[in-house]
Amino acid sequence: MTPLILAANDTGAGTGGWVVLAVLAAAGYLIHCVIWPYRPCRKCGGAGRFRSPSGRAWRYCNRCNGKGAQLRAGRRIWTHIKGINRDR
Template identity: 35%
Template structure:
């Protein structure tokens, strides 16, 4: 049981390091070309929007968590602007 837990922990920490070092991965929908061919038409890939790379799921989760934390925390009293006439 401890060995399985250690393996899961190492895998998750490795994926977290990968998301930190390389946050983008090649788009699998268009094979990293940025365009999709359907019959006779060539269209920009909807998933990567033509950039050929997509944000990794772990990085997207990290960015969302940071944004939620940032909007939910209070600012420091010295950083607040005093718009009211009372201190």
């Protein structure tokens, strides 16, 4: 058989590549969360505050408590995993 026909008949060879790609993406996100644990707040856009309706005063964001940043979900998972290892 020619190589093109063999490649067309092979149906199960591509599934392992997707698994490896998913594992690499998850590891990359975990490393990203370890280096940069905070993300900008979605509500205030990372500013931590809003202008009042009159435009003269500021009020703090309720979601991030005026910090402008929130902890990433991956960092929460990382901290939980580290806490499990410490309990032993």
